[in-house]
Amino acid sequence: xxxxxxxxxxxxxxxxxxxxxxxxxxGGLAGEVTGYARSRETRDTARDIxxxxxxxxxxxxxxxxxxxxxxxxxxxxxxxxxxxxxxALKPGATVTDVGSVKRHVIxxxxxxxxxxxxxxxxxxxxxxxxxGPRSGFAELFDNxxxxxxxxxxxxxxxIERLRELWLSMGANVDEMDADHHDLVLAVTSHAxxxxxxxxxxxxxxxxxxxxxxxxxxxxxxFRDFTRIAASDPTMWRDVFLSNKDxxxxxxxxxxxxxxxxxxxxxTGDGDHLHAYFTRTRAIRRGIIEAGQDTDAPNFxxxxxxx
Numbered sequence: 001x002x003x004x005x006x007x008x009x010x011x012x013x014x015x016x017x018x019x020x021x022x023x024x025x026x027g028g029l030a031g032e033v034t035g036y037a038r039s040r041e042t043r044d045t046a047r048d049i050x051x052x053x054x055x056x057x058x059x060x061x062x063x064x065x066x067x068x069x070x071x072x073x074x075x076x077x078x079x080x081x082x083x084x085x086x087x088a089l090k091p092g093a094t095v096t097d098v099g100s101v102k103r104h105v106i107x108x109x110x111x112x113x114x115x116x117x118x119x120x121x122x123x124x125x126x127x128x129x130x131x132g133p134r135s136g137f138a139e140l141f142d143n144x145x146x147x148x149x150x151x152x153x154x155x156x157x158x159i160e161r162l163r164e165l166w167l168s169m170g171a172n173v174d175e176m177d178a179d180h181h182d183l184v185l186a187v188t189s190h191a192x193x194x195x196x197x198x199x200x201x202x203x204x205x206x207x208x209x210x211x212x213x214x215x216x217x218x219x220x221x222f223r224d225f226t227r228i229a230a231s232d233p234t235m236w237r238d239v240f241l242s243n244k245d246x247x248x249x250x251x252x253x254x255x256x257x258x259x260x261x262x263x264x265x266x267t268g269d270g271d272h273l274h275a276y277f278t279r280t281r282a283i284r285r286g287i288i289e290a291g292q293d294t295d296a297p298n299f300x301x302x303x304x305x306x
Contacts, residue, residue, distance in 0.1 A: 012072035018136025076238035079108030104242035118158035
């Protein structure tokens with residue numbers, strides 16, 4: 001592999017940014033990677049663990065002379081960051097992001113960017129329940145998907161260069177329209193997270209089931225809800241507020257399905273339940289066959305991480 005961007009600036013130094021840095025270093029894909037985080041503690045941690053070639057004291061310093069700027073901050077903060085750095089962007093540079101919502105990011109970031117800068121929103125569909133600069137690792141994107149959502153009129157060369165970076169970091173890459181992206185992610189990520197948060201909240205509220213019982217007997221399925229619900233609360237607050245319409249549409253469909261299952265249970269309709277579970281089981285097989293998970297015991301998670 002060879003250098004794709006001479007200088008990359010990472011704004012925000014959490015799981016995705018730190019994993020990007022280690023993946024870029026693994027492949028020798030950039031001459032220099034600068035980084036900035038709003039929290040001094042995060043910047044100090046980044047320096048301690050060697051995250052980024054140069055950790056800067058301001059976003060403006062980090063983006064100076066950068067060929068690629070990656071916004072790795074919560075969706076709700078992206079507009080403010082774009083406004084802050086706009087005047088310091090190098091002509092011909094590409095600005096991208098890693099946000100889980102795309103229409104909102106385009107509306108918040110796009111108006112601030114100068115005409116001589118390329119804007120290629122992106123979303124790597126990879127992550128863990130861990131967050132912060134220490135949580136990143138080079139293999140996070142291997143065989144995962146990164147969706148590029150370029151705005152109309154974007155230079156094809158800028159899109160292709162970013163595609164090459166993500167491919168070189170181990171990801172599969174596809175392109176998608178912003179509104180379709182937000183609907184797909186409402187199905188595959190946003191609504192499942194909200195349901196997981198809700199189920200954990202139900203367990204917390206149901207006083208007839210003690211905390212110790214919930215913890216001791218969680219292997220029955222509740223454990224995987226808690227794994228999802230352990231995700232960063234600021235990020236997920238912003239996701240739901242900025243992808244409101246698509247999430248509400250999917251939650252409406254979910255509620256209809258849930259009512260149908262409630263009715264089947266109440267009336268003893270075993271045929272309906274069996275047919276429904278058989279159909280949904282096929283989705284799980286498809287995910288495994290696509291290499292996006294494993295059928296190993298315990299989902300292949302072993303004891304690798306708590």
